[in-house]
Amino acid sequence: MKGAVLVSLSMVLPALLGLLLLVLGQVPADRLYAALFAPDVSSIGELRVHYSLIPRLAVSLAAGAALGLAGAVLQQVLQNPLASPSTLGISAGAQLALAVATLIAPGLIGWSRDAVALGGGMIAVALVFAFSWRQQFAPFTVVLSGMIVGLLFSALSAMLVLHNERYLAGLFLWGSGVLKQYDWEAASALLPRLAFLLLLTVLLVRPLVLLGLEDGASTLGLNVLAVRTAGLTLAAGLAAVVTARVGVIGFIGLAAPALARGLGADHFKRQLFWSPVLGAALLLITDVAVQLLDTATAISLPTGAVTALLGAPVLLWLLPKLRIINKPVLSSPRTGHYRIGNPALLLALLFVFATAALWLSLSLGRAPDGSWQLVRGEMFEALLSWRFPRATAAFAAGAMLAMAGTILQRFTGNAMASPEILGVSAGAGLGIVAALFLLSAPSYWMLTGAAALGSLFILLLLLGIVLSGRTSPNQILLAGVALSALLSSVFAILMATGDPRMMRLLTWMSGSTHGVTPATAMGAGICAIIIFMLAPLFSRWLDILPLGQDTARELGIGLKLSTLALLGFAALATAAATLITGPLTFVGLMAPHLARQCGLMRALPQMTGAALSGGMMMLFADWLGRMVDFPWAFPAGLVATLITSPFLLWLLSRR
Template identity: 40%
Template sequence: MFASTSHSTSDSNSDSTSDSASAPTSAQRSTRHPTGQPPGLPRRLPLATLLLWLLALATSALPMLPQANLTTLVTAFWSYDSSHYASVMAHFSWAPRIAVAILIGCGLGLAGAVTQQVLGNPIASPTTLGVEAGGQFGVTLATLYAPAMLAFSPDLAAIAGGLLAIGLVIALTWRLGFSPVTVILAGLVITFFMGALNMGFLLLQGEWLGNLFIWGAGSLVQNNWSQFLELWPRVLVLGIALVLLMRPLELLQLGSESAHGLGARVDALRLLALFLVVLMSATVVSRVGVVAFVGLAAPVLARLLGARTLRSRLAWSTLLGGGLLLLADTLAQWATTWGNGSLVPTGTTTALIGGPIILLALRGVNNTHHMPGEPSGPASFVPRRRPTGVAAGILLLVLLTTIIAAMGWSPGIEGWRWTPPADWADAWNWRGPRLLAAITAGVALGLAGTIIQRMTGNVMASPEVLGISGGSALVMVAMVLLGAQVGRAGQLAAGTLGAAAALMLLMLLARRHRFAGNQLLLGGVALYVFMDAGLRLVMASGGTVAAQLLNWMYGSTWLVSESEALALAAVMTVLIAVTTLAVRALTLLPLGETPASSLGLNVQRARILLLVLAAVLTAAATVVIGPLSFVGLMAPHLARVMGQQTVGRQLVTAALAGAALLALADYLARVVLYPNQLPAGLLAALVGGLYFLWGLSRHGRR
C-alpha cells in the first residue's frame, strides 16, 4: 500500500535532476558559453529586488513623515534628539523595528535557500519542515516546566524543539533519500501534531500561556535596541557558517551518488546544514515568534526571477528575505491601524505571502503520476478480502460499547460511577448531543475521506491533509472575525462554500498534472498556510471570542446543543443517501477518463458532483469537530486494512470506522483529564498525526 524505496528515491533523484537542470553545472555552462563564464544575471532580478526594498522602506517611513523629516529618520538609526519626541520615538521604536525585520528576514532567506538546496526541494523551508512549530513547542514546555531555562536563554528551548521536529522529519525520510514530497508531508504532519500539542497546553493551562500564544503569532514590536544587539552577532555567525558550506553544497546539484563519488560526505553535509538552519530559525522564533514563511518566499522568488546558480540564489534570497519581511511587517502595522488598533501580527502577513508563493513554487516540483503511499508497481500490501458483515459487526460493537460507556460510565465528584439505563434520559442532556455530533462528524469524514482517496487514487489524501477542512474553517474564521452572527445552518453553508472552493482550487492546480496526488497534497500545504494565517490573527486578538474559536477549531463537541446535533444527523441522513448514488462513478473514475467515458460516465460532471459532495460532507464535519482531526485519513485506511476493497464496502466500513473513532475520542476527551476536558478533535488529531507518521514511515517496506 505504501510506495517502495526505489520509487521514492527515483522521485528524489528526478527532483535533483530537475534542480540541476535549472542550475547548470560548470561543465554544462562551459558547453553553452565558450568563454566558460556563467550565464548573465537577468535584469529583472536586481530590478525587482531594488523595487521591493524601495517599496518596503517607503511604506515603513510614510507613517513617520508627518512627525519627522527624512533626515531625522535616517539619523535615528544611530542617534536621537532628546528634546524632540518624534526623534526619540524613531530611535527607540521605529528604527530598531526596521533593523530587526531586515536582520531576521535576511537570515531566514539564507536559511530557506540552504534548506531547498540540501533537500533538492523547491518548497522546503524551516516552516514546511516543522521547525517553527517545534520551536514554539519547546518554548511552551519550558514556560510550564522549566522557566529557569527561559530566564537563562530562550534560545535553548526553541532550539531543542526545532531539533526535535526536524529530527523526526529526518528519521521518517532518511531511508528514502529525502524524497521531496514525502519530506514536505512529514514536515506538515509534524507541524499539525506539534500545533495540536501546543493547543492542548493552551486550553489546559491558558492562564499561564495566553500571552505566549499571542507572542507566537509573530510580532516585531521593539522599544529599544537590545534585541537587535543580541541577535545580530548570532545571525551573522550562523550566516557565515552557512555561506562557508556553499562549495560542498554545490556538489548536491549533481545528485547524491555523483556527489558521494566526488568525495562529498553527503549525509554529514545535510545534517550539518540542517542543524545550522534549525539554529537560525529557532533563534528567531524564540525572540519574535513565527514569521518564518519568509524563509520559503525569498528563495522561491529568487528562482522565479532568474537566480540559477547556488551562489546567486543564496545572495539574492538573503536580500529578498530582508525586503519581504520589512514589507510584511509594514503591512501588519498598516492593517493594525486600519483595524482600529486590533493587533494584526507580522506572522499573519508573512503567512499570507507564503501561501501564494507555495502555489507559484508548485510549478517547479517535478512530478510523476504516482502518489505518496502508492507504489508504481503492484501493491506490496494488499489485505485479504473479508466479508463486510464481519468488519461492520466489529465496528458496530466498538461503537455500541463506546456509546454505553459514554452514557453510563463516567467520573464525577465522588469518583467513577455507573449511571443506570433508567437515568439515561436525564444524562442525555449532558452527554447525548455531543456524542451524537461526534458520531455524525465521524460518518461524514469517513465518507469524505473515501471519496477523496478514490477520486485522486491517493491513499494518503484526506480532507485534512489536502486543506479542504482548512478551506471550510477559514471561511468560518473570517465570519467570526467580521462579527457575522449565523446559526449552524449558516455555518454549514459557509463551510461548504469554503470547502468547495478549496477543493476546486486544488483540482485546478492538479489538472495540468492529470490530477496526480503529489500536486494535490502540495496544494494542501498552501491552503494550510492560509488557515494558519487566520489562526495567528485569532490568537493575537485574544479575548473570549478567540478562546471559543480556538476551542471549536480543535473540535469541542461540548458546544453542540441537542437541536444542532439532531439537525446535523438529519443532514447526514440525506448525504448518506446521496453518497450511495456515487458508487458507480467512484468505481469507474480510477480506470481513467477514456475507459470511464466509454462505459457511459460523464467524467467531467461526475467529478464536479463528487467535489460538491465531498465539500458538503467535509463542511458538516468541520462545523462540529474542527478542521484537524485526521479521521478522514484514518477511517478509509481502517476499512482497507479490514479487507474492504470495493467502493461500496469501503464506504460503509469507513463511515462506521469514522463514527467509532470520533465517538471514542469524544468519550476519552471528556474523562481522561476530568474535571478538565480536551476537544475531541484535538485528541483525534494527536492520534491521527501519529497514525499518519507511522504510515509515512512504512514507505519502502515490503
C-alpha cells in the same frame, strides 16, 4: 529572470519609501544621519530610529531571507512543493516549549526565552529525524513524520492554552510572529548565525542539485542519505534560529520558493538565490505596512500573521505560471511493500470493531460521583439521548474527513494533502468569526449557517480556479494552501487581540462535539451515508490518476471533469464534517495513511478502511475527552491528535 527582479523591486522600493516616512516621522531630515549612526541620547525620536526601526529592518530582512532559503532547501531535499520549515514541526515545538516553561519553570523564560524556543524546535526536529532514520530520510517519511510531530505539539499547546488561558494568552501574539525590536541584540545574534548557515548551504549546492535527479543521484556516486541529512539539518537550523528570535512566521518558507519558480527560476541554483531575495522582500514590505498601520491607527498587528495577507494573493496571481514544479513523492520505496491479500476480511473486521466501539461509547461512562459504570436497561435508554448524538456526530465527521483525505492524497499524489489544504475548513472558521463579531449573541444554528456560507465561498473560489483551466494537482494544492494561509492569518490576528470571543473560535477549531443536537447528529449520519454510497463512483479515477495525467488521458479520463468532480466531492465532505465538529483535519491527514499501512492499497478498500478508521478515531477521542477529566471535557479534535499521532509515528518507524 526579469519578472523576479521586477517583483522584488516592486516590494522593496515601496517598503523603503514607507520606512523613510516612518523615520522622518521621528526625526527631522537634517538629523537623519545622526539618528542612523550617532543618536542623541536626549532625543526620543533618534533613539527610536537607531534602536528600533533600523534593527527591525535588519531582522526582517535576515528572517525573510533565512526562511526563504530554508523553504527552497526543504523543497529540493523532500522533492515536494508544499514543504516548508513548518513541515519539520519547528514552530510547534518552540511554542510548546514556551508554554511548558511558562507553567512549570518560568525562570527559564527570564533566563533565555530564545534558548527555550530553540530547544523546543530542535526537539521536534530530533523526533522527526529519529522516526525517519530507518527509512534513510525518505521524503515521504520525513514529510509525514514532520506533519505528525507538528500537529502533536500544536495539540499539546492548544490543550495547555484552553486550561490555562490566563497565563498563556500571550503565546498567541508570539505565535503570530512579532518583529518589534528595542535594541540591536536580536540582529546581532541573527546575522552571524545566518551568515554561517548560508555558507554551509552554498557548499551543499552541487550535491543538492544532484539530489533532484532521484535515482540518478546514486548512480553518480552521491551519498543520498548524507546529503538529505545535511540539507534537513541546515533548513532546520535556519528556521529554528529565526523562530527562537521572532516567533512563528511560517508562510514565507512556502511562498518564496513558489514565487521564485513562478517567476522563472527553473533551476535549483536560481531558486537558491531568488528564494531568499523574495522572502526578504515579502517580509520587509509586510512589516513596513504593519508599522505604517500602527502609526496611522494605533492598531498593532503581528507581522507573521499579516504576511499571508499580502503573500497569498501574490501566490494566487502567479498560479498560471507555476508550471515547473518538482514532482511530489507520495511514498518511499517501501510504501507499497505490504499489500493485504483479502481486503474484504480486514474491512469486515474493522466494521465489527466500529460497531463494538459505538456500543462501548454509549454504555461505558462515569457516574455522577466519578466512578466507572457500564449502564444497561433503563439507565442505558435514559443516557442514550445524551450520548448518542455526540457519538454519531463524531463518527460521521471522522469518516467524512477520512474519505476526503483519501481522495486528495490519491488524486494529487501528495502525502501532505489533507482537507485543510483545500481551505474549506478555514472558510467555515471565517463564517464563524463573522457571526461572532456581527451578531450580539449568535445561537448554535446561526454559527452553523455562517460556517456553511464561509465554506461555500471558499469552495466556489476553488471551483473557479479549476474551471479557469488550472487543473494541475500542485496548482490546486497551492491555491488551497494560499487561501488557508490567508484565512489563518486573519484568525491569528484576531487571536492576538485577546478578544474573549475568540476563545469560542479556539474551542470550535479544537474539534469539540459540545452542543451537538439530535437533529444535527441525524443530519451528520445521513451526510456520511450519502458520501460513502457515492464514493465508489470515483474509485476508478482514483486508481488511474496516480499513474499520471498522460496515462489517464490514454484511458479516456477527462482531466477537467475528474478534477472538478473529485475536488468538489472532497470539499463537500470536508464542509459537512467541519460544520458538525469543527476543522478536525488531523483525521483527514492520518486516516488514509493508517489504511495504507494496514495494506489497503486500492482506492475503494482504502477509502472504506480510512472511513472506518477515521470514524473510530473520532469516536474514541470524543469518549476519552469526556471521561479523562470528568466532569470537564477535552475537545475531541485535540484528543484524536494526541492518541493517534504516537501510534502512527510508531508504524512509520517500523516500516
